[in-house]
Amino acid sequence: MSTFSVAQPGRPRALVDFYLTAMRTAVQAQLQYRVNNYFWMLGWVAEPVIYLVVWTTVAEQSGGSVDGNTAGYFAAYYIVWTLVRNMNFGLSTYAWEWRIREGILSGQLLRPLHPIHYDLAFFAGWKFVAIFLWIPIAVALSLLFEPTLDPSVLEIVVFAVAIWGAYLIRSLNLWALGTVNFWTTRGAALSELYIVVELLLSGRLVPLQLLPAWAQTLAGLLPFKWTFYFPIEALIGDLSRAELAKGLAMQVFWTAVGTALVAVMWRRGIRRYSAVNG
Amino acid sequence: MNALGIAWLHFRLGAMNELQYRANLVIQVFQSLLQLGIGLVMLALVYSHTTNLNGWSQPELLAVLGIQILMGGVIRTAIQPNMTRLMEEVQDGKLDHALAKPVDSQVLISVREVRIWQAVDLVTGAVVLGVALVRLGGDLGMLNVLAFAAALVLGAVMIYSFWLVLTTAAFWVVRMDNVLDLFDGVYQTGRWPVGIYPSWLRFGVTFLVPVAFAVTVPAEAVTSRLEWQTLLLAAIFAVALFTFTRWFWRFGLRNYTGASA
Numbered sequence A: 001m002s003t004f005s006v007a008q009p010g011r012p013r014a015l016v017d018f019y020l021t022a023m024r025t026a027v028q029a030q031l032q033y034r035v036n037n038y039f040w041m042l043g044w045v046a047e048p049v050i051y052l053v054v055w056t057t058v059a060e061q062s063g064g065s066v067d068g069n070t071a072g073y074f075a076a077y078y079i080v081w082t083l084v085r086n087m088n089f090g091l092s093t094y095a096w097e098w099r100i101r102e103g104i105l106s107g108q109l110l111r112p113l114h115p116i117h118y119d120l121a122f123f124a125g126w127k128f129v130a131i132f133l134w135i136p137i138a139v140a141l142s143l144l145f146e147p148t149l150d151p152s153v154l155e156i157v158v159f160a161v162a163i164w165g166a167y168l169i170r171s172l173n174l175w176a177l178g179t180v181n182f183w184t185t186r187g188a189a190l191s192e193l194y195i196v197v198e199l200l201l202s203g204r205l206v207p208l209q210l211l212p213a214w215a216q217t218l219a220g221l222l223p224f225k226w227t228f229y230f231p232i233e234a235l236i237g238d239l240s241r242a243e244l245a246k247g248l249a250m251q252v253f254w255t256a257v258g259t260a261l262v263a264v265m266w267r268r269g270i271r272r273y274s275a276v277n278g
Numbered sequence B: 001m002n003a004l005g006i007a008w009l010h011f012r013l014g015a016m017n018e019l020q021y022r023a024n025l026v027i028q029v030f031q032s033l034l035q036l037g038i039g040l041v042m043l044a045l046v047y048s049h050t051t052n053l054n055g056w057s058q059p060e061l062l063a064v065l066g067i068q069i070l071m072g073g074v075i076r077t078a079i080q081p082n083m084t085r086l087m088e089e090v091q092d093g094k095l096d097h098a099l100a101k102p103v104d105s106q107v108l109i110s111v112r113e114v115r116i117w118q119a120v121d122l123v124t125g126a127v128v129l130g131v132a133l134v135r136l137g138g139d140l141g142m143l144n145v146l147a148f149a150a151a152l153v154l155g156a157v158m159i160y161s162f163w164l165v166l167t168t169a170a171f172w173v174v175r176m177d178n179v180l181d182l183f184d185g186v187y188q189t190g191r192w193p194v195g196i197y198p199s200w201l202r203f204g205v206t207f208l209v210p211v212a213f214a215v216t217v218p219a220e221a222v223t224s225r226l227e228w229q230t231l232l233l234a235a236i237f238a239v240a241l242f243t244f245t246r247w248f249w250r251f252g253l254r255n256y257t258g259a260s261a
Helices: A012-031 A033-063 A071-088 A093-101 A104-109 A115-145 A152-183 A187-201 A213-221 A229-236 A240-277 B003-019 B022-047 B059-091 B096-099 B105-111 B116-136 B142-168 B179-191 B199-210 B211-222 B226-255
Strands: none
Touching: A012 A115, A033 A071, A033 B022, A033 B179, A033 B211, A071 A115, A071 A152, A071 B199, A093 A187, A104 A152, A104 B199, A115 A152, A115 A213, A115 B116, A115 B199, A152 A187, A152 A240, A187 A213, A187 B211, A229 B096, A229 B105, A240 B211, B003 B116, B022 B116, B059 B096, B059 B105, B059 B116, B059 B142, B059 B179, B059 B211, B096 B105, B105 B116, B105 B226, B142 B179, B142 B211, B142 B226, B179 B199, B179 B211, B211 B226
8 A cells, every 4th residue: 555655755856747747738638628618617607796796786785885895895806716716626526426436546546646646736737727718707807897906916926825725725625525435425415515614614605704703713713714715815905914924824734734634534545445345 | 199298207207216216315405405504694694784685675585595496496307407318318329219209309308307306496495485475474465476476487488498499509519518517607696686786697697598587587576576567578588488499499400410320
Protein backbone atom coordinates (compact mmCIF):
# COMPACT_ATOMS: atom_id res chain seq x y z
CA MET A 1 0.00 0.00 0.00
CA SER A 2 2.99 2.32 0.30
CA THR A 3 2.64 3.21 -3.39
CA PHE A 4 -0.51 5.16 -2.58
CA SER A 5 1.05 7.55 -0.11
CA VAL A 6 0.50 11.23 -0.77
CA ALA A 7 3.32 13.11 -2.59
CA GLN A 8 6.26 10.79 -2.90
CA PRO A 9 9.18 12.31 -1.02
CA GLY A 10 12.15 13.33 -3.11
CA ARG A 11 10.10 13.74 -6.25
CA PRO A 12 8.53 17.18 -6.07
CA ARG A 13 9.75 18.01 -9.61
CA ALA A 14 7.97 15.01 -11.04
CA LEU A 15 4.79 15.96 -9.19
CA VAL A 16 4.88 19.49 -10.57
CA ASP A 17 5.43 18.09 -14.04
CA PHE A 18 2.53 15.74 -13.57
CA TYR A 19 0.22 18.57 -12.48
CA LEU A 20 1.14 20.80 -15.41
CA THR A 21 0.59 18.00 -17.92
CA ALA A 22 -2.68 16.86 -16.38
CA MET A 23 -3.96 20.44 -16.30
CA ARG A 24 -3.06 21.00 -19.94
CA THR A 25 -4.91 17.81 -20.86
CA ALA A 26 -7.98 18.96 -18.94
CA VAL A 27 -7.94 22.31 -20.77
CA GLN A 28 -7.82 20.55 -24.14
CA ALA A 29 -10.56 18.10 -23.19
CA GLN A 30 -12.99 20.69 -21.83
CA LEU A 31 -12.46 23.14 -24.69
CA GLN A 32 -14.04 20.55 -26.98
CA TYR A 33 -17.34 20.72 -25.11
CA ARG A 34 -17.86 24.46 -25.09
CA VAL A 35 -21.60 24.31 -25.82
CA ASN A 36 -22.28 21.67 -23.18
CA ASN A 37 -20.11 23.67 -20.75
CA TYR A 38 -22.19 26.74 -21.51
CA PHE A 39 -25.55 25.01 -20.95
CA TRP A 40 -24.24 23.93 -17.60
CA MET A 41 -22.95 27.40 -16.73
CA LEU A 42 -26.15 29.16 -17.74
CA GLY A 43 -28.00 26.68 -15.55
CA TRP A 44 -26.08 27.53 -12.44
CA VAL A 45 -25.81 31.24 -13.12
CA ALA A 46 -29.57 31.30 -12.52
CA GLU A 47 -28.88 30.57 -8.84
CA PRO A 48 -26.92 33.75 -7.95
CA VAL A 49 -29.12 35.86 -10.23
CA ILE A 50 -32.19 34.77 -8.26
CA TYR A 51 -30.56 35.59 -4.90
CA LEU A 52 -29.35 38.90 -6.31
CA VAL A 53 -32.76 39.93 -7.61
CA VAL A 54 -34.47 38.96 -4.36
CA TRP A 55 -32.08 40.97 -2.17
CA THR A 56 -32.05 43.91 -4.56
CA THR A 57 -35.85 43.97 -4.34
CA VAL A 58 -35.70 43.86 -0.54
CA ALA A 59 -33.09 46.65 -0.53
CA GLU A 60 -35.17 48.85 -2.80
CA GLN A 61 -38.25 48.39 -0.66
CA SER A 62 -36.38 49.18 2.56
CA GLY A 63 -35.18 52.55 1.30
CA GLY A 64 -32.10 51.45 -0.62
CA SER A 65 -30.32 49.02 1.67
CA VAL A 66 -30.67 45.92 3.86
CA ASP A 67 -28.78 46.38 7.15
CA GLY A 68 -26.53 48.84 5.35
CA ASN A 69 -25.97 46.61 2.33
CA THR A 70 -26.91 48.43 -0.87
CA ALA A 71 -28.14 47.02 -4.17
CA GLY A 72 -24.68 47.75 -5.59
CA TYR A 73 -23.12 45.68 -2.82
CA PHE A 74 -25.41 42.71 -3.53
CA ALA A 75 -24.64 42.98 -7.24
CA ALA A 76 -20.89 42.93 -6.53
CA TYR A 77 -21.31 40.09 -4.04
CA TYR A 78 -23.21 37.76 -6.35
CA ILE A 79 -21.17 38.57 -9.45
CA VAL A 80 -17.91 37.79 -7.66
CA TRP A 81 -19.81 34.78 -6.29
CA THR A 82 -20.03 33.40 -9.85
CA LEU A 83 -16.25 33.41 -10.18
CA VAL A 84 -15.73 31.88 -6.75
CA ARG A 85 -18.31 29.19 -7.52
CA ASN A 86 -16.51 28.52 -10.78
CA MET A 87 -13.31 28.10 -8.84
CA ASN A 88 -14.51 25.91 -6.02
CA PHE A 89 -16.39 23.15 -7.80
CA GLY A 90 -14.59 19.83 -7.64
CA LEU A 91 -15.24 16.14 -7.97
CA SER A 92 -18.84 15.50 -6.96
CA THR A 93 -19.57 12.74 -4.52
CA TYR A 94 -21.87 11.17 -7.12
CA ALA A 95 -18.82 10.59 -9.26
CA TRP A 96 -17.36 8.68 -6.33
CA GLU A 97 -20.37 6.43 -6.11
CA TRP A 98 -20.10 5.77 -9.83
CA ARG A 99 -16.37 5.06 -9.69
CA ILE A 100 -16.80 2.46 -7.02
CA ARG A 101 -19.90 0.86 -8.52
CA GLU A 102 -18.40 0.60 -11.99
CA GLY A 103 -15.04 -0.61 -10.75
CA ILE A 104 -13.25 2.39 -12.24
CA LEU A 105 -11.46 2.95 -8.95
CA SER A 106 -9.74 -0.42 -9.26
CA GLY A 107 -7.98 0.78 -12.39
CA GLN A 108 -6.98 4.03 -10.71
CA LEU A 109 -5.36 2.09 -7.90
CA LEU A 110 -2.80 0.69 -10.30
CA ARG A 111 -1.40 4.14 -10.99
CA PRO A 112 1.68 5.28 -9.10
CA LEU A 113 0.26 8.44 -7.51
CA HIS A 114 -2.40 8.88 -4.85
CA PRO A 115 -5.65 9.20 -6.87
CA ILE A 116 -6.47 12.60 -5.40
CA HIS A 117 -3.68 14.13 -7.46
CA TYR A 118 -5.43 13.15 -10.67
CA ASP A 119 -8.63 14.82 -9.55
CA LEU A 120 -6.99 17.95 -8.18
CA ALA A 121 -4.95 18.42 -11.35
CA PHE A 122 -7.85 17.70 -13.70
CA PHE A 123 -10.20 20.18 -12.04
CA ALA A 124 -7.45 22.76 -11.65
CA GLY A 125 -6.94 22.62 -15.41
CA TRP A 126 -10.67 22.84 -16.05
CA LYS A 127 -10.72 26.10 -14.05
CA PHE A 128 -8.86 27.88 -16.82
CA VAL A 129 -11.53 26.91 -19.35
CA ALA A 130 -14.28 27.75 -16.87
CA ILE A 131 -12.82 31.21 -16.20
CA PHE A 132 -12.41 31.81 -19.92
CA LEU A 133 -16.06 30.94 -20.56
CA TRP A 134 -17.12 32.88 -17.45
CA ILE A 135 -15.76 36.26 -18.65
CA PRO A 136 -18.67 37.08 -21.03
CA ILE A 137 -21.18 36.08 -18.34
CA ALA A 138 -19.46 38.37 -15.83
CA VAL A 139 -19.46 41.26 -18.31
CA ALA A 140 -23.17 40.76 -19.06
CA LEU A 141 -24.08 40.57 -15.37
CA SER A 142 -22.03 43.69 -14.59
CA LEU A 143 -23.80 45.66 -17.30
CA LEU A 144 -27.21 44.46 -16.11
CA PHE A 145 -26.76 44.91 -12.36
CA GLU A 146 -24.16 47.66 -11.86
CA PRO A 147 -22.01 46.34 -9.02
CA THR A 148 -20.13 48.59 -6.59
CA LEU A 149 -16.60 47.31 -6.88
CA ASP A 150 -13.47 49.20 -5.92
CA PRO A 151 -10.74 46.78 -4.84
CA SER A 152 -7.18 47.76 -3.93
CA VAL A 153 -4.19 45.96 -5.43
CA LEU A 154 -3.66 44.09 -2.16
CA GLU A 155 -7.29 42.93 -2.16
CA ILE A 156 -6.96 41.65 -5.73
CA VAL A 157 -3.81 39.73 -4.81
CA VAL A 158 -5.42 38.20 -1.73
CA PHE A 159 -8.50 37.31 -3.77
CA ALA A 160 -6.38 35.62 -6.45
CA VAL A 161 -4.76 33.45 -3.77
CA ALA A 162 -7.94 32.89 -1.78
CA ILE A 163 -9.94 31.44 -4.69
CA TRP A 164 -7.32 28.69 -5.02
CA GLY A 165 -7.45 28.17 -1.28
CA ALA A 166 -11.23 27.85 -1.59
CA TYR A 167 -10.75 25.30 -4.37
CA LEU A 168 -8.35 23.22 -2.28
CA ILE A 169 -10.44 23.22 0.88
CA ARG A 170 -13.68 22.38 -0.88
CA SER A 171 -12.09 19.69 -3.08
CA LEU A 172 -10.42 18.01 -0.12
CA ASN A 173 -13.63 18.05 1.93
CA LEU A 174 -15.74 16.67 -0.90
CA TRP A 175 -13.11 14.03 -1.60
CA ALA A 176 -13.11 12.94 2.03
CA LEU A 177 -16.89 12.87 1.91
CA GLY A 178 -16.72 10.78 -1.26
CA THR A 179 -14.73 8.09 0.52
CA VAL A 180 -17.80 7.48 2.70
CA ASN A 181 -19.00 5.49 -0.31
CA PHE A 182 -16.53 2.78 0.69
CA TRP A 183 -18.79 2.00 3.64
CA THR A 184 -22.24 2.63 2.23
CA THR A 185 -23.91 2.79 -1.17
CA ARG A 186 -26.12 5.58 0.12
CA GLY A 187 -23.39 8.17 0.45
CA ALA A 188 -25.47 10.55 -1.66
CA ALA A 189 -27.81 11.34 1.22
CA LEU A 190 -24.91 12.43 3.41
CA SER A 191 -23.43 14.63 0.72
CA GLU A 192 -26.75 16.30 0.13
CA LEU A 193 -26.95 17.15 3.79
CA TYR A 194 -23.41 18.52 3.55
CA ILE A 195 -24.31 20.67 0.55
CA VAL A 196 -27.32 22.12 2.36
CA VAL A 197 -25.34 23.03 5.48
CA GLU A 198 -22.68 24.52 3.24
CA LEU A 199 -25.29 26.48 1.29
CA LEU A 200 -26.60 28.10 4.45
CA LEU A 201 -23.36 28.73 6.33
CA SER A 202 -20.82 29.48 3.58
CA GLY A 203 -22.23 32.71 2.20
CA ARG A 204 -23.45 30.90 -0.92
CA LEU A 205 -27.11 31.63 -0.19
CA VAL A 206 -26.73 35.03 1.48
CA PRO A 207 -23.87 37.23 2.66
CA LEU A 208 -23.23 35.97 6.19
CA GLN A 209 -23.94 39.30 7.89
CA LEU A 210 -27.62 38.80 7.00
CA LEU A 211 -27.84 35.64 9.09
CA PRO A 212 -28.89 35.71 12.75
CA ALA A 213 -25.95 36.15 15.16
CA TRP A 214 -25.91 32.53 16.37
CA ALA A 215 -25.69 31.28 12.77
CA GLN A 216 -22.77 33.63 12.12
CA THR A 217 -20.97 32.24 15.16
CA LEU A 218 -21.61 28.72 13.95
CA ALA A 219 -20.31 29.61 10.48
CA GLY A 220 -17.10 30.88 12.09
CA LEU A 221 -16.40 27.41 13.49
CA LEU A 222 -16.83 25.58 10.19
CA PRO A 223 -14.70 25.50 7.03
CA PHE A 224 -17.45 26.61 4.65
CA LYS A 225 -17.19 30.37 4.94
CA TRP A 226 -13.56 30.28 3.83
CA THR A 227 -14.63 28.78 0.50
CA PHE A 228 -17.31 31.34 -0.41
CA TYR A 229 -17.70 34.30 1.89
CA PHE A 230 -14.06 35.08 2.60
CA PRO A 231 -12.79 35.24 -1.01
CA ILE A 232 -15.78 37.35 -2.03
CA GLU A 233 -15.44 39.74 0.90
CA ALA A 234 -11.68 39.98 0.36
CA LEU A 235 -12.38 41.53 -3.02
CA ILE A 236 -15.52 43.59 -2.46
CA GLY A 237 -15.50 44.32 1.29
CA ASP A 238 -13.37 46.56 3.45
CA LEU A 239 -11.34 43.98 5.29
CA SER A 240 -8.29 45.24 7.16
CA ARG A 241 -4.84 43.83 6.45
CA ALA A 242 -5.08 41.80 9.65
CA GLU A 243 -8.43 40.34 8.59
CA LEU A 244 -7.08 39.46 5.15
CA ALA A 245 -4.06 37.76 6.73
CA LYS A 246 -6.27 35.92 9.19
CA GLY A 247 -8.49 34.70 6.37
CA LEU A 248 -5.56 33.27 4.44
CA ALA A 249 -4.24 31.68 7.63
CA MET A 250 -7.64 30.07 8.21
CA GLN A 251 -7.55 28.73 4.66
CA VAL A 252 -4.15 27.16 5.35
CA PHE A 253 -5.53 25.68 8.55
CA TRP A 254 -8.60 24.14 6.85
CA THR A 255 -6.47 22.88 3.97
CA ALA A 256 -4.34 21.04 6.53
CA VAL A 257 -7.45 19.62 8.20
CA GLY A 258 -8.83 18.55 4.82
CA THR A 259 -5.56 16.88 3.86
CA ALA A 260 -5.46 14.95 7.13
CA LEU A 261 -9.08 13.93 6.69
CA VAL A 262 -8.46 12.67 3.17
CA ALA A 263 -5.38 10.74 4.29
CA VAL A 264 -7.18 9.02 7.17
CA MET A 265 -10.41 8.29 5.30
CA TRP A 266 -8.54 6.99 2.28
CA ARG A 267 -6.28 4.68 4.25
CA ARG A 268 -9.21 3.16 6.14
CA GLY A 269 -11.58 3.10 3.21
CA ILE A 270 -9.20 1.44 0.79
CA ARG A 271 -8.71 -1.45 3.20
CA ARG A 272 -12.44 -1.88 3.21
CA TYR A 273 -12.56 -1.68 -0.58
CA SER A 274 -9.98 -4.45 -1.01
CA ALA A 275 -11.95 -6.56 1.43
CA VAL A 276 -15.23 -6.09 -0.44
CA ASN A 277 -13.78 -6.98 -3.80
CA GLY A 278 -11.64 -9.80 -2.53
CA MET B 1 -55.43 1.00 -28.54
CA ASN B 2 -56.04 4.60 -27.64
CA ALA B 3 -53.56 7.08 -26.20
CA LEU B 4 -54.98 6.93 -22.68
CA GLY B 5 -54.86 3.15 -22.66
CA ILE B 6 -51.19 3.17 -23.60
CA ALA B 7 -50.40 5.81 -21.00
CA TRP B 8 -52.19 3.84 -18.29
CA LEU B 9 -50.40 0.62 -19.23
CA HIS B 10 -46.99 2.29 -19.11
CA PHE B 11 -47.87 3.96 -15.84
CA ARG B 12 -48.70 0.62 -14.24
CA LEU B 13 -45.59 -0.99 -15.64
CA GLY B 14 -43.39 1.85 -14.44
CA ALA B 15 -45.01 1.91 -11.01
CA MET B 16 -44.55 -1.83 -10.53
CA ASN B 17 -40.94 -1.54 -11.58
CA GLU B 18 -40.24 1.29 -9.14
CA LEU B 19 -42.11 -0.38 -6.30
CA GLN B 20 -39.32 -2.94 -6.16
CA TYR B 21 -36.98 -0.27 -4.84
CA ARG B 22 -38.77 0.91 -1.72
CA ALA B 23 -35.67 2.31 -0.02
CA ASN B 24 -35.69 5.01 -2.67
CA LEU B 25 -38.84 6.38 -1.08
CA VAL B 26 -36.91 7.20 2.10
CA ILE B 27 -34.16 8.90 0.09
CA GLN B 28 -36.76 10.86 -1.83
CA VAL B 29 -38.53 12.04 1.33
CA PHE B 30 -35.18 13.08 2.77
CA GLN B 31 -34.25 15.07 -0.34
CA SER B 32 -37.66 16.64 -0.53
CA LEU B 33 -37.43 17.78 3.10
CA LEU B 34 -33.94 19.24 2.57
CA GLN B 35 -35.15 21.25 -0.41
CA LEU B 36 -38.19 22.40 1.52
CA GLY B 37 -35.91 23.40 4.39
CA ILE B 38 -33.80 25.61 2.14
CA GLY B 39 -36.92 27.23 0.72
CA LEU B 40 -38.29 27.96 4.19
CA VAL B 41 -34.97 29.33 5.50
CA MET B 42 -34.70 31.66 2.53
CA LEU B 43 -38.26 32.88 3.07
CA ALA B 44 -37.58 33.44 6.77
CA LEU B 45 -34.39 35.36 5.98
CA VAL B 46 -36.07 37.59 3.43
CA TYR B 47 -39.04 38.33 5.66
CA SER B 48 -36.81 39.06 8.65
CA HIS B 49 -35.68 42.10 6.66
CA THR B 50 -38.95 43.15 5.05
CA THR B 51 -42.70 42.62 5.41
CA ASN B 52 -43.60 42.34 1.78
CA LEU B 53 -41.72 41.49 -1.36
CA ASN B 54 -43.03 43.36 -4.34
CA GLY B 55 -46.53 43.23 -2.86
CA TRP B 56 -46.41 39.58 -1.76
CA SER B 57 -46.70 38.69 1.92
CA GLN B 58 -44.88 35.76 3.52
CA PRO B 59 -47.83 33.31 3.47
CA GLU B 60 -48.46 34.24 -0.15
CA LEU B 61 -44.87 33.40 -1.04
CA LEU B 62 -45.26 30.17 0.91
CA ALA B 63 -48.07 29.34 -1.52
CA VAL B 64 -45.70 30.10 -4.42
CA LEU B 65 -43.11 27.77 -2.90
CA GLY B 66 -45.72 25.02 -2.48
CA ILE B 67 -46.81 25.28 -6.09
CA GLN B 68 -43.20 25.35 -7.29
CA ILE B 69 -42.47 22.12 -5.41
CA LEU B 70 -45.73 20.55 -6.62
CA MET B 71 -45.09 21.38 -10.26
CA GLY B 72 -41.47 20.24 -9.85
CA GLY B 73 -42.89 16.90 -8.70
CA VAL B 74 -45.05 16.64 -11.83
CA ILE B 75 -42.05 17.46 -14.02
CA ARG B 76 -39.71 14.94 -12.41
CA THR B 77 -42.33 12.19 -12.13
CA ALA B 78 -43.73 12.24 -15.62
CA ILE B 79 -42.08 14.72 -17.98
CA GLN B 80 -38.32 14.81 -17.42
CA PRO B 81 -37.72 11.01 -17.30
CA ASN B 82 -39.41 10.57 -20.69
CA MET B 83 -37.39 13.37 -22.23
CA THR B 84 -34.11 12.09 -20.81
CA ARG B 85 -34.85 8.65 -22.22
CA LEU B 86 -35.68 10.16 -25.61
CA MET B 87 -32.41 12.10 -25.62
CA GLU B 88 -30.42 8.98 -24.78
CA GLU B 89 -32.18 6.94 -27.44
CA VAL B 90 -31.46 9.52 -30.11
CA GLN B 91 -27.80 9.41 -29.11
CA ASP B 92 -27.63 5.62 -29.07
CA GLY B 93 -29.80 5.08 -32.12
CA LYS B 94 -32.40 3.08 -30.20
CA LEU B 95 -35.31 5.36 -31.00
CA ASP B 96 -36.09 3.29 -34.10
CA HIS B 97 -37.69 0.65 -31.87
CA ALA B 98 -40.25 3.13 -30.60
CA LEU B 99 -40.90 4.57 -34.04
CA ALA B 100 -41.59 1.14 -35.50
CA LYS B 101 -44.61 0.63 -33.22
CA PRO B 102 -48.07 1.12 -34.73
CA VAL B 103 -49.14 3.94 -32.40
CA ASP B 104 -48.72 7.68 -32.41
CA SER B 105 -45.00 8.19 -31.78
CA GLN B 106 -45.43 11.40 -29.78
CA VAL B 107 -47.84 9.71 -27.38
CA LEU B 108 -45.54 6.74 -26.97
CA ILE B 109 -42.34 8.69 -26.26
CA SER B 110 -44.21 10.89 -23.76
CA VAL B 111 -45.62 8.16 -21.53
CA ARG B 112 -42.98 5.45 -21.39
CA GLU B 113 -41.28 6.45 -18.14
CA VAL B 114 -42.73 7.26 -14.74
CA ARG B 115 -40.78 7.85 -11.53
CA ILE B 116 -43.39 7.36 -8.86
CA TRP B 117 -41.09 8.13 -5.92
CA GLN B 118 -40.53 11.61 -7.27
CA ALA B 119 -44.22 12.10 -6.62
CA VAL B 120 -43.24 12.68 -2.99
CA ASP B 121 -42.89 16.29 -4.08
CA LEU B 122 -46.55 16.32 -5.08
CA VAL B 123 -47.38 15.60 -1.45
CA THR B 124 -44.80 18.03 -0.03
CA GLY B 125 -45.95 20.77 -2.38
CA ALA B 126 -49.62 20.18 -1.62
CA VAL B 127 -48.96 20.26 2.14
CA VAL B 128 -46.98 23.50 1.89
CA LEU B 129 -49.69 25.02 -0.27
CA GLY B 130 -52.33 23.88 2.22
CA VAL B 131 -50.49 25.44 5.16
CA ALA B 132 -50.10 28.67 3.20
CA LEU B 133 -53.81 28.77 2.38
CA VAL B 134 -54.76 28.22 6.02
CA ARG B 135 -52.43 31.03 7.06
CA LEU B 136 -53.92 33.29 4.41
CA GLY B 137 -57.29 32.56 6.00
CA GLY B 138 -59.60 33.99 3.38
CA ASP B 139 -62.19 31.92 1.56
CA LEU B 140 -60.93 30.95 -1.83
CA GLY B 141 -64.20 30.70 -3.68
CA MET B 142 -65.11 28.17 -6.33
CA LEU B 143 -64.00 30.40 -9.19
CA ASN B 144 -60.47 30.79 -7.82
CA VAL B 145 -60.16 27.05 -7.24
CA LEU B 146 -61.24 26.36 -10.81
CA ALA B 147 -58.86 29.01 -12.15
CA PHE B 148 -56.06 27.48 -10.08
CA ALA B 149 -56.73 23.99 -11.45
CA ALA B 150 -56.91 25.30 -15.00
CA ALA B 151 -53.70 27.32 -14.61
CA LEU B 152 -51.91 24.29 -13.19
CA VAL B 153 -52.94 22.04 -16.08
CA LEU B 154 -52.07 24.70 -18.66
CA GLY B 155 -48.70 25.21 -16.96
CA ALA B 156 -47.94 21.50 -17.08
CA VAL B 157 -48.87 21.38 -20.79
CA MET B 158 -46.53 24.30 -21.48
CA ILE B 159 -43.63 22.76 -19.56
CA TYR B 160 -44.19 19.46 -21.40
CA SER B 161 -44.23 21.25 -24.76
CA PHE B 162 -41.13 23.24 -23.90
CA TRP B 163 -39.28 20.06 -22.95
CA LEU B 164 -40.34 18.20 -26.07
CA VAL B 165 -39.30 21.05 -28.37
CA LEU B 166 -35.92 21.13 -26.68
CA THR B 167 -35.52 17.37 -26.81
CA THR B 168 -36.59 17.22 -30.44
CA ALA B 169 -33.64 19.50 -31.14
CA ALA B 170 -31.49 16.50 -30.21
CA PHE B 171 -32.30 15.12 -33.68
CA TRP B 172 -29.90 17.74 -34.98
CA VAL B 173 -27.63 18.55 -32.04
CA VAL B 174 -27.32 14.94 -30.76
CA ARG B 175 -25.50 15.68 -27.52
CA MET B 176 -27.27 18.03 -25.13
CA ASP B 177 -27.46 16.29 -21.77
CA ASN B 178 -26.53 19.47 -19.88
CA VAL B 179 -29.87 20.95 -20.93
CA LEU B 180 -31.15 19.20 -17.82
CA ASP B 181 -28.92 21.39 -15.63
CA LEU B 182 -30.01 24.43 -17.57
CA PHE B 183 -33.69 23.68 -16.96
CA ASP B 184 -33.21 22.85 -13.28
CA GLY B 185 -31.40 26.14 -12.78
CA VAL B 186 -33.99 28.22 -14.58
CA TYR B 187 -36.86 26.40 -12.84
CA GLN B 188 -35.58 27.72 -9.50
CA THR B 189 -36.69 31.19 -10.61
CA GLY B 190 -40.23 29.90 -9.97
CA ARG B 191 -39.70 30.10 -6.21
CA TRP B 192 -40.38 33.81 -6.47
CA PRO B 193 -43.19 35.64 -8.25
CA VAL B 194 -41.89 36.67 -11.69
CA GLY B 195 -42.82 40.27 -11.00
CA ILE B 196 -39.62 40.79 -9.03
CA TYR B 197 -37.36 39.97 -11.99
CA PRO B 198 -36.04 42.60 -14.39
CA SER B 199 -38.02 42.71 -17.64
CA TRP B 200 -35.54 40.74 -19.80
CA LEU B 201 -35.54 37.89 -17.30
CA ARG B 202 -39.30 38.06 -16.79
CA PHE B 203 -39.78 37.68 -20.53
CA GLY B 204 -37.36 34.74 -20.58
CA VAL B 205 -39.01 32.79 -17.77
CA THR B 206 -42.48 33.48 -19.19
CA PHE B 207 -42.19 32.78 -22.90
CA LEU B 208 -38.85 31.00 -23.44
CA VAL B 209 -39.05 28.71 -20.42
CA PRO B 210 -42.68 28.91 -19.25
CA VAL B 211 -41.92 28.86 -15.51
CA ALA B 212 -44.09 31.92 -14.88
CA PHE B 213 -47.15 30.25 -16.43
CA ALA B 214 -46.46 27.04 -14.56
CA VAL B 215 -45.95 28.52 -11.08
CA THR B 216 -46.71 32.23 -10.75
CA VAL B 217 -50.04 32.16 -12.59
CA PRO B 218 -51.53 29.31 -10.47
CA ALA B 219 -50.17 31.15 -7.41
CA GLU B 220 -51.97 34.30 -8.52
CA ALA B 221 -55.18 32.27 -8.67
CA VAL B 222 -54.95 31.08 -5.05
CA THR B 223 -53.97 34.53 -3.79
CA SER B 224 -56.96 36.15 -5.55
CA ARG B 225 -54.92 38.37 -7.79
CA LEU B 226 -55.37 36.53 -11.09
CA GLU B 227 -56.96 38.56 -13.86
CA TRP B 228 -58.98 36.66 -16.42
CA GLN B 229 -56.85 38.16 -19.20
CA THR B 230 -53.79 36.40 -17.77
CA LEU B 231 -55.60 33.07 -17.72
CA LEU B 232 -56.80 33.62 -21.27
CA LEU B 233 -53.25 34.42 -22.37
CA ALA B 234 -52.06 31.26 -20.64
CA ALA B 235 -54.70 29.22 -22.50
CA ILE B 236 -53.83 30.73 -25.87
CA PHE B 237 -50.10 30.32 -25.31
CA ALA B 238 -50.56 26.72 -24.16
CA VAL B 239 -52.58 25.77 -27.25
CA ALA B 240 -50.16 27.57 -29.56
CA LEU B 241 -47.11 26.00 -27.95
CA PHE B 242 -48.65 22.53 -27.96
CA THR B 243 -49.61 22.83 -31.63
CA PHE B 244 -46.13 24.03 -32.50
CA THR B 245 -44.63 21.14 -30.51
CA ARG B 246 -46.76 18.62 -32.40
CA TRP B 247 -45.65 20.08 -35.72
CA PHE B 248 -41.99 20.36 -34.64
CA TRP B 249 -41.90 16.75 -33.46
CA ARG B 250 -43.16 15.52 -36.83
CA PHE B 251 -40.78 17.86 -38.64
CA GLY B 252 -37.94 16.48 -36.54
CA LEU B 253 -38.98 12.90 -37.31
CA ARG B 254 -38.92 13.57 -41.04
CA ASN B 255 -35.35 14.78 -40.67
CA TYR B 256 -34.34 11.94 -38.41
CA THR B 257 -32.34 9.37 -40.26
CA GLY B 258 -31.67 7.02 -37.35
CA ALA B 259 -28.26 6.58 -35.86
CA SER B 260 -28.35 2.80 -36.19
CA ALA B 261 -29.61 2.66 -39.75
